[in-house]
Every structure is written in structure tokens, then in C-alpha cells.
Amino acid sequence: MAITMCGCSTNDEPITPEVSLPELTDQGYLPEVVSDAGAVVSVTFDINTDWYIYSNDGIDVVSSSGGKGKNTVNIAIPQNFDTEYNRGFEFVIYSSNNNFVESFSILQDKAPLLDLKDNVEIPQDESITDISVKANGEFDVVIPQEAQSWLSCEITPDESKYSYFNIALSAQTNPEITDRKALLTVKLGSVEKELNVVQKGGIILTSSLVYKSTSQIWEGTTFSVSPKGGEYILTINGNCPWDYKLDTSNDNFAISESKSNGNSKTFDIVISELPKDEIWKQNRIDVIFGNGDTKQIVINQDDWSITLYVYNNKNLSDEIEAARSKLNEGYFIDNIVVNGGNIDCYAPSTVRSVSISNIENIREGFCERCDNLTSISLSNVKKIGARAFLEHKCRSLSIPSSVTYIGDRAFLRYGTGVWYPYVTSYNPTPPTLGSWVFHDGTGSVVLKVPMGSKPKYKANSSWSKQFDIFEEF
CATH class of the missing domain: 2.60.40.10 (Immunoglobulins)
Structure with a gap:
């Protein structure tokens, strides 16, 4: 590029100094960007006058002056330690009588920032292990050839943290007893970091x-x-x-x-x-x-048992029908789990346990005379119908705080004396009871109730008929 400038001459210089520099960028920089480590940059130009060159940043230029014709100067750019910003250096060419001829700049990269752990241990099984990296530019990860059969990686920016990246190491299962290792090289500009990867071995x-x-x-x-x-x-x-x-x-x-x-x-x-x-x-x-x-x-x-799950709007009858072939083969129903479903039929007599939650009402006679029933778990149930668990075989009973009504003979076992040590009611207000809900009067059972609610239960004739001993918890 030829640039012509006008000026006054007191010597033998041309009236119009001209210089031909390498083509510059739109911002006036030489096209070559110097690395952060620094370098000696050679600039060759033609000029039609004696000249000298001045650095606005105090950078050494060799030679800093000369005569007309083709000239080459060597500019020593020092190392850049700034990890946030690139930096530029400006140089101005003057004629020997101090007339401005032209200026140019040199751009230098910022110092690379690369911060990550030195060692990482990954499990023996096939896995992906994430490594966080702080960096101020794009970097490369070099995996040794001998490790590429079992190890690979993917680099992605961390959207939640500025200047952070994530290396996802993908490893295949290590089939050996011994650990296997790979020394990775992470490169950003002039900086290289080693990452020692150890994948555990062991018995498979x-x-x-x-x-x-x-x-x-x-x-x-x-x-x-x-x-x-x-x-x-x-x-x-x-x-x-x-x-x-x-x-x-x-x-x-x-x-x-x-x-x-x-x-x-x-x-x-x-x-x-x-x-x-x-x-x-x-x-x-x-x-x-x-x-x-x-x-x-x-x-x-397995033993001869299955579990029926009645969730949301499912019907118990549909679940029983779906298991009909196994029931015909002699399978027991080990458990009926109802959570928000519909109890629209009676439980088979072979059921061993029930777990019922999040329904309004347990129908009358639901598990009546289920002689194998040894566990009843209730949660968020409001009403328990008459004879719902008549003649069960549980050793204790817990009535949740949500229950407000228990029908006639709901938990009755005939003629068994003290057939379980206690009943626990979690409702501070005594639920409404039907007749002979827990026993037929042939024995006494302890009732455990919330602290402060004992007087209410003792004063309630339905509860006081069923229990002689009241304890608070």
C-alpha cells in the first residue's frame, strides 16, 4: 500500500514523503498477531526519504532510522501477562525533518488463562466424568493415541459461569484388574497443562x-x-x-x-x-x-404370591382380573396397595396385607374374613366401612388422624380375649364409632391417643365401651 503525505522540505527530501507498508487491517494493525509470549516482528517498507521511527509505547526498534529505499526494522514485542485483554503497540514513521509519514500498529494476544485440576480418577464402569476448567479462550485436549480406544472427551462452555468450560471425559469399562492411565495435554495458546487420568481396575x-x-x-x-x-x-x-x-x-x-x-x-x-x-x-x-x-x-x-397396585383412578376389580390366571394357579395376594385408586370390589380371601392411602372411603366388608390378613396400613383415609377388616389377624392397629368414622365391627375379631396389645388413634378428636368396632367385650385393650386428648376419648361412650386403659403419647 502506497501512502503519500505532504510536508515541507529544508533538505534534499522530496516535498511529498511516500512510504509503502505491508497491507494493514481496517484498524491499522499488521495482519500478523503476536502471541502472548512475545516475539521479534520484522517490518519491511519502501520510503522515498530519510526517516526515523518512533514507538508510542517505548518498544525497542532496530534499526530505528534509515535512508530512502527498502528498509527492514525489527521490533521486539515483550511477553503479555495480562489474562483479560489483548494489547496493541503503535509505531509512527517520520521524515528526517520531523514530518509525519505514516503509522502502523501491532496486536498481541492476551496471556492465556488455563486453570484445572492435575489429576482425576474415574470409575471402572463405563461412565462420564466432568472436569471444570477456567479459561479465557478456546482450548484443545490431546488424548494419547494408546488411550483413544477407551477414552474420549467433549468440551462445552459452562453457561452458568463466565470463563468456565466443562470437559466431559467418556470412558469405556476397564476390563482389567489393574488401573489404566492416560496423560492428557490441555493447550491454550502458549500454555499447556497436563491432566493425569486414572481409571480404576478391579474384579468384574x-x-x-x-x-x-x-x-x-x-x-x-x-x-x-x-x-x-x-x-x-x-x-x-x-x-x-x-x-x-x-x-x-x-x-x-x-x-x-x-x-x-x-x-x-x-x-x-x-x-x-x-x-x-x-x-x-x-x-x-x-x-x-x-x-x-x-x-x-x-x-x-419366589413364593406363590403377587402384589396388586391400584393407583390414581384404577379399579381394584381390573387389577384382580389382570392377575386372574395366576390366582387360578394358586398364587396368594401378598399385598394390595391402593393409592388414590378405587376399591370397587371385595379383596380375595388370600390377601396377606393391605396398604391404603389417599381415598375417601374403605367400602363395607372390603377384607371381611380374610383369614391371612396380618398387616393393615392406612394413610389419609376418612371413613372405614362396617366389617371392612372383620376377623383379620393383625397384632396391632394404627388409626391415622384423617379418619373421622369407623363402622360396625370394622376391626372385630370374635372371642379372642386380648388379641393385640394396643390400638393407636392419631386423631386428637375421637372419630365416630359404630358397634363393637375392635372387640366383642371379651377382653380389654390399651388405647394410645395424642397428648391432651385422653379426656375426650374417655368421655366418649363408644370409645370407653371398647377400651379400659387410655395412654397418651
């Missing part, structure tokens, strides 16, 4: 169970099988040598090793049908590793 145990009749496969280390029993194939894999010990005393469980290949073993298992009156069975296989560590494979045989 996997197993699968196959039901021969249907070829259904389960994976994990804990399995639940049907009370009907059947024939199964169990395969156990380890990432190092191991042995095993069978920990089972159940007559209906038979296991034998059928195949071994390195650290993989296969077993044939035969499980007999569980009698209807027995509870679930547990069978364990201890897997013992050379370093002394022990892990377990657990095979549970």
Missing part, C-alpha cells in the same frame, strides 16, 4: 440365567425364578481366575457344573416346585477370587 463378574423351557435370559448377579421351578442354565464370567462354593441347603435346588472355559463356567440347575404353604427360598453361589475377594450369585425362588 457377570452372569446370565437361561430358562430352558422358554429360552428367556436374565442378566445380573441376583435372579428371581418362578415358584413353579424348572430347568435353568447359569453362566458366570470373571475377568480373572476364580473358584466357587455352593451355599444352599434347599432340597428343591440342584446344581452341577457342566462346562468350564478359562474364566467362564456354566452350570445346570434344576429347581423343584415350591409347596404352596412355604415362603420364598434363597440359593447362593460364592465366587472366590485369587486376591481373597468374594462375590455372590443369588437365585431366589
Whole structure:
């Protein structure tokens, strides 16, 4: 670029000094941006007069003056320690008689800011580990070639913090006993930081169970099988040598090793049908590793029971119908869980426990004569209908504070004397009672009530007929 300036001459200089500089940016900078570490910048220009160059920032220029023709000056830009701002240096060319000819500037990057931890430990399993980085510019992460098969990363800005970024390290599962390591290099401008990544190693145990009749496969280390029993194939894999010990005393469980290949073993298992009156069975296989560590494979045989869940606007009758085939096979209903659903039918007599919450009314005769019922849990229920739990087998009862009415014989058990040690009512105001709600008068039971409400319960004829002893809590 040729720039012509007018001025007066008292020597042999041209009347119009002219200089040809490298092409400048719109802001008057040389196109080359100097790094924060500093550098010597060479600037070559043609000029038609004797000249000298002046730095407004006190920067050394070699040579700082010369004659007409092609000239080269070397400008030493010092290191920039400012991590917030780039900085510019201005230089002015004058003719030997102090006439302005032209000016140019040099832009230097700000000092890089790169702050992160030196070491990070990541788990053995497949995972993503986040690392916070404070930086004042975009940076790169270099992962060694030998680690790229199991480790990768993604850099994203932290939207909640200015000048912060996040490195998400994605690691595959380490299949080895020993830890594996990678030394990453994080680069921003002239700054490099090392990040030492250690992924833990250790024992890995996997197993699968196959039901021969249907070829259904389960994976994990804990399995639940049907009370009907059947024939199964169990395969156990380890990432190092191991042995095993069978920990089972159940007559209906038979296991034998059928195949071994390195650290993989296969077993044939035969499980007999569980009698209807027995509870679930547990069978364990201890897997013992050379370093002394022990892990377990657990095979549970379920008992003949199911749970019915009646949530929101579901109907109990629909849930019973959905489980009809199992009920026909002789399954018990271990639990009926009602939470905001509809009790629109009677509970089957095989039910063992009920948990009812967030409904207005428990219908009359809901669990009447359910001889297996040993647990009743109520929450946020207002009314309990007559005979709702007649002839239950619970050892104690708790009436929530939400209950305002309990119907005739709702919790009655005939002729049992002191059939549970106490009843607890959490409502400070005695709910309305029907006749013979808790017992038929053949025994006395302790009633526990909230502090300060004992006089109200004792003065209530319905409650005082049912209880002789009142205690506050």
C-alpha cells in the first residue's frame, strides 16, 4: 500500500514523503498477531526519504532510522501477562525533518488463562466424568493415541459461569484388574497443562440365567425364578481366575457344573416346585477370587404370591382380573396397595396385607374374613366401612388422624380375649364409632391417643365401651 503525505522540505527530501507498508487491517494493525509470549516482528517498507521511527509505547526498534529505499526494522514485542485483554503497540514513521509519514500498529494476544485440576480418577464402569476448567479462550485436549480406544472427551462452555468450560471425559469399562492411565495435554495458546487420568481396575463378574423351557435370559448377579421351578442354565464370567462354593441347603435346588472355559463356567440347575404353604427360598453361589475377594450369585425362588397396585383412578376389580390366571394357579395376594385408586370390589380371601392411602372411603366388608390378613396400613383415609377388616389377624392397629368414622365391627375379631396389645388413634378428636368396632367385650385393650386428648376419648361412650386403659403419647 502506497501512502503519500505532504510536508515541507529544508533538505534534499522530496516535498511529498511516500512510504509503502505491508497491507494493514481496517484498524491499522499488521495482519500478523503476536502471541502472548512475545516475539521479534520484522517490518519491511519502501520510503522515498530519510526517516526515523518512533514507538508510542517505548518498544525497542532496530534499526530505528534509515535512508530512502527498502528498509527492514525489527521490533521486539515483550511477553503479555495480562489474562483479560489483548494489547496493541503503535509505531509512527517520520521524515528526517520531523514530518509525519505514516503509522502502523501491532496486536498481541492476551496471556492465556488455563486453570484445572492435575489429576482425576474415574470409575471402572463405563461412565462420564466432568472436569471444570477456567479459561479465557478456546482450548484443545490431546488424548494419547494408546488411550483413544477407551477414552474420549467433549468440551462445552459452562453457561452458568463466565470463563468456565466443562470437559466431559467418556470412558469405556476397564476390563482389567489393574488401573489404566492416560496423560492428557490441555493447550491454550502458549500454555499447556497436563491432566493425569486414572481409571480404576478391579474384579468384574457377570452372569446370565437361561430358562430352558422358554429360552428367556436374565442378566445380573441376583435372579428371581418362578415358584413353579424348572430347568435353568447359569453362566458366570470373571475377568480373572476364580473358584466357587455352593451355599444352599434347599432340597428343591440342584446344581452341577457342566462346562468350564478359562474364566467362564456354566452350570445346570434344576429347581423343584415350591409347596404352596412355604415362603420364598434363597440359593447362593460364592465366587472366590485369587486376591481373597468374594462375590455372590443369588437365585431366589419366589413364593406363590403377587402384589396388586391400584393407583390414581384404577379399579381394584381390573387389577384382580389382570392377575386372574395366576390366582387360578394358586398364587396368594401378598399385598394390595391402593393409592388414590378405587376399591370397587371385595379383596380375595388370600390377601396377606393391605396398604391404603389417599381415598375417601374403605367400602363395607372390603377384607371381611380374610383369614391371612396380618398387616393393615392406612394413610389419609376418612371413613372405614362396617366389617371392612372383620376377623383379620393383625397384632396391632394404627388409626391415622384423617379418619373421622369407623363402622360396625370394622376391626372385630370374635372371642379372642386380648388379641393385640394396643390400638393407636392419631386423631386428637375421637372419630365416630359404630358397634363393637375392635372387640366383642371379651377382653380389654390399651388405647394410645395424642397428648391432651385422653379426656375426650374417655368421655366418649363408644370409645370407653371398647377400651379400659387410655395412654397418651
